[in-house]
Amino acid sequence: MKARLVFLGRLEELAGLPFEDLAASAPLDWTGVLGWLGDRHSAELAAAVDGEKVKVALNGALVADKRGLVVADGDEIAFLPPVSGG
Template identity: 75%
Template sequence: MPARLVFLGRLEELAGRPFQDIAAGAPLDWADVLGWLADACSDQLSEAVAGEKVRIALNGALVPDKQALVLADGDELAFLPPVSGG
């Protein structure tokens, strides 16, 4: 079962879709995920999700340190941009 990357808010617009399934195979770390995004989607999306204001959630739980991420098949990784509005 592949891992699923979920793009929310403006990140969905940059990705051009709400989610993308990827076959992780071996577990992927944060650098692997950013590299995959740059190759499969765009450098702009990869740079956006790498920003300090974008949070990530792995299987519904916020990840406090992106550098500690380990993504495996069957996982869901959501990219949460800052919320604005009023």
């Protein structure tokens, strides 16, 4: 199973890259995604993504409850941090 993870804003800085392809032997639930991020990058990135303010989009559509997410083959998961501006 392969999926693409897209990091936007501050999350791109924490990850050190704008996107990454995730490879796993089976679909991953939210806990699996966080574990993969923590193993591959840092606990700080995993914690930031899991925070209340970070939204998640699955194949371009916002996910209402990211804790219920299941990532399947070919999916694109985008992590959207809060935006500030002026």
